[in-house]
Amino acid sequence: MQVHVTSRARGQMLAAAAAAHPFEACGILLGDGVRITDVRKAANVHLTPETHFEIDPQTLIDAHRAARAGGLQVIGYYHSHPHGPPAPSATDRACAAGDGRIWAIIASDEVRFWRDAPDGFAALSYTVSDT
Numbered sequence: 001m002q003v004h005v006t007s008r009a010r011g012q013m014l015a016a017a018a019a020a021h022p023f024e025a026c027g028i029l030l031g032d033g034v035r036i037t038d039v040r041k042a043a044n045v046h047l048t049p050e051t052h053f054e055i056d057p058q059t060l061i062d063a064h065r066a067a068r069a070g071g072l073q074v075i076g077y078y079h080s081h082p083h084g085p086p087a088p089s090a091t092d093r094a095c096a097a098g099d100g101r102i103w104a105i106i107a108s109d110e111v112r113f114w115r116d117a118p119d120g121f122a123a124l125s126y127t128v129s130d131t
Contacts, residue, residue, distance in 0.1 A: 003126040005036040017080035017106040023049040026079040030072035053079040076102030086112040
């Protein structure tokens with residue numbers, strides 16, 4: 001499977017990761033199907049944001065409410081690894097729901113996408129476009 005992401009959404013994720021450093025940035029991927037057209041930055045409310053992330057619950061609730069009201073769908077989540085590769089960590093694997101959502105992980109100036117499958121994370125290829 002291939003994910004399609006707008007250059008604007010990709011840029012927003014990279015900017016959020018840079019601004020949060022040395023803490024993990026996090027947020028919500030919005031769009032339709034496997035097309036990410038927007039992201040919603042969220043506060044990282046985890047007690048140890050240097051090495052973990054927890055999306056602010058109210059931000060997540062608001063995104064789901066907006067989707068039910070006809071807005072963009074919540075198709076996944078993003079977070080950064082300030083001191084590691086853009087791949088699921090042991091903590092990510094332990095905390096994952098296996099719900100099929102898309103995860104974007106940012107490290108340095110690189111974004112990689114993963115499917116949170118029931119049997120573990122699967123790497124996804126992606127394309128970037130202006131629309």
